[in-house]
Amino acid sequence: MPLNYYIVLATILFSIGMFGVILRKNTIVMFMCIEMMLNAVNLSFVAFSKFHGNLEGQIGVFFIMVVAAAEASVGLAIIISVFRAIVSVETSDSNELKL
Amino acid sequence: MSSYFSSADxxxxxxxxxxxxxxxxxxxxxxxxxxxxxxxxxxxLFTLVAFVSLYYYRGQFFEGSTAFQGLLFTDPYTFFFAALILIGTFITRLLSDERLREEGVGAQAEYFSLLLMCSVGAMIFVAARELIVLFLGLEIMSIALYCLCGSALWSTRSSESALKYFLLGSFSSAVMLFGMSLLYGLSGTLVIPDIASALSSMPAENMGILLVAIGxxxxxxxFKIGLVPFHFWAPDVYQGSPTPITAYMACVVKAAAVAAAIRVMTLLFVHGDLFSVWSDAIWFIAAITMTIGNLSALRQRSVKRMLAYSSIAHAGYMFVAFIAPETGGLSAILFYLVTYTAMTFGAFGITMIVANSFPEKTDADDISNFNGLGFTRPMLGVLMTIFMFSLAGLPPGLAGLLGKFYLFNAAVKANFISIAVIGVLNSAISCYYYLNVLVAMYFRKGEVSPSHPVGMPMAGALGVCAAASIFLGVFPSKLYEIAAYVVTTF
Known part of the structure; x- marks a missing residue:
């Protein structure tokens, strides 16, 4: 399959994730969208790696997965600590900080 | 089999x-x-030992030097920012000393552990010579910082600021990562100087993809620096986090992000055909960052929020000089970063002392709490005056004045006069809200606050910051020479 297919798929996944973060109000869903963006990037890294015939991109993917896991643990902990305080995961309820 | 790293690494x-x-x-x-x-x-103590070890091995940092088979730059530019990050970490530790419990931080061992981790990430971020290492440095720094923002566990505001920073921070890292993958696709390598040489021989039809990658x-x-239009997280996060962490974010993290941005962007994009596109983009970003930062700061009641917008505006001033890398713009940015770090740490330190004098209030950092401070606690009043004048760029805060002069001068020399004019007008606007603090301190009567004594570490930190805000303006040549040398080395 040509490289373009993979890149177009990765771009579509990335865009879905990006619009999800921007449009949705539920923090868990926003967080899932961020994970989807990272996985779209992984897909494009692997495709480019195959295209160029070197392994740098594929090794990079491992590091991105590690970071995504660390981000997931910290992110969920933060969501829980907010939930304890306001009993909601909606961003619109996190409104104590404003002008 | 060749060894993967040497003892010099x-x-x-x-x-x-x-x-x-x-x-x-x-x-x-x-x-x-x-x-x-x-x-x-x-x-x-660990920060001091790290600083001593950096100084002891200073001979290892020379022009063109790299470590770990070219994954890290270890040139004078890295050395300069490693030193700045370590000094900033130490000042943050001094600010954290006294009222950490009053800021609501219970788990102190974890707090300081994360602070050191965050500085490690910042140093890797500045030193990275390869895109994945750059990403790892960014994430080590950011993930530690998400936790630090939420470290006042029982404060709703602190958790809320951690949540906002986490969502927007990881979103921006993912966006940046997609840019990296496009650069890898265009060039077939992740090493930054190799990407630059591959891009110069790139076929013209890929130009569109390259522009997307740059964007x-x-x-x-x-996002990390807090440039408009990616700044909207900053005021909330700065206000909600424990104050020492806010100061750390505004100074050390911003310095690291600016340093990495300068190096990566200069190596990759600021040459040849791309320069005109680049300078247009930077012109626009610098102009709106300064203007929106300053105009939003005008109407803030919370001093922490005001300082957050002011730090956005200062990022805008720095990017004015980024438009003119050929005429001393980069060294001006480095000089300004050092002076900006000194005065911002000082301003946050005083805000923290004042806010903690009113533990029962929910809006402890409201500007009305500064009322009469110049008479009830004259020393704090004098120090705050120095920091505010320095941030506004008025004497006796000469460091801020001179730093701004270098920034705008670089832009004028490169014939970007309009942006320098916008910068000067913005400095004039900023005087209003900085001087507003002085008006509160000296011309309004306030309730006498229960006077907390200020401990030695905090007093030392404030004294050093105030001395730097004045003396870097009186004797700037040494620092400026160092900055000018350092930027020629990457």
């Missing part, structure tokens, strides 16, 4: 090793030591 990353070791030590000591022990001092990278850096 380890000497070059000695401060990173010391700080990582310190971070783990703090966590283990918390488990094994029964009874009270001074976490702040331990963390400060995505710029968004990623813009």
């Amino acid at each position: 380890l000497f070059r990353i000695a401060p990173l090793v010391v700080l990582s070791f310190g971070a783990f030590c703090l966590l283990l000591m918390e488990v094994f030591i029964k009874g009270a022990w001074d976490k702040a001092r331990t963390a400060g 995505l990278m710029l968004v990623g850096f813009g």
Whole structure:
């Protein structure tokens, strides 16, 4: 399959994730969208790696997965600590900080 | 079989090793030591040792030097920012000393451990020569910082600021990562100088993809630096976080992000045909960042929020000089970063002392709490005056004045006169809200606050910041020479 297919798929996944973060109000869903963006990037890294015939991109993917896991643990902990305080995961309820 | 790294590589990353070791030590000591022990001092000690090790191996940092088979730059530019990051970490430790509990931070060992980790990430971020290493540095720094923002566990505001920073920060990292993958696709390598040489021989039809990649990278850096239109997280996060962490974010993290952005962007994009596109983008970003930062700061009641918008505006001033890398713009940015760090740390330090004098109020950092401060606590009043004048760029805060002069002068020399004019007008606007603090301190009557004594570490930190805000303006030549030398080395 040509490289373009993979890149177009990765771009579509990335865009879905990006619009999800921007449009949705539920923090868990926003967080899932961020994970989807990272996985779209992984897909494009692997495709480019195959295209160029070197392994740098594929090794990079491992590091991105590690970071995504660390981000997931910290992110969920933060969501829980907010939930304890306001009993909601909606961003619109996190409104104590404003002008 | 060739060895993967030499002992010289380890000497070059000695401060990173010391700080990582310190971070783990703090966590283990918390488990094994029964009874009270001074976490702040331990963390400060590790920072000092890291600084000494950096200084001891300074001979390893020379022009064109790299470590770990070209994954890290270890040139004078890295050395300069490693030193700045370590000094900033130490000042943060001094600010954290006294009122950490009043800021609501219970788990102090974890707090200081994360602080050291965050500095490790910042140093890797500045030193990265490869895109994945750059990403790892960014994430080590950011993930530690998400936790630090939420470290006042029982404060709703602190958790809320951690949530906002986490969502927008990881979003921006993902965006930047997509830019990296496009650069990898275009060039077939992740090593930054190799990408630059591959891009110069790139076929013209890929230009569109390259512009998208530049845009995505710029968004990623813009979020971390707090450039408009990627700034909207900053005021909330700055206000909600514990004050020492706010100061750390505004100074150290911003300095690291600016340093990495300068290096990566200069190596990759600021040459040849791309320069005109680049300078247009930077012109626009710098102009709106300064203007929106300053105009939003005008109507803030919370001093922390006001300082957050002011730090956005200062990022805009720095990017004015980024438009003119040929005419001393980069060294001007480095000089300004040092002076900006000194005065911002000082301003946040005083805000913290004042806010903690009113523990029963929910809006402890409201500007009305500064009323009459110049008479009830004259020393704090004088120091705050120095910092505010310096941020506004008025004498006697000469460092801020001179820093701004270098920034705008570089832009004028490169014939970007309009942006320099916008910058000067913005400095004039900013005087209003900085001087507003002075009006509150000296011309309004306030309630006499229960006077907390200010401890030695905090007083020392404030004194050093105030001295730097004045003396870097009176004797700027040494620092400016160093900055000018350092930027020629990458």
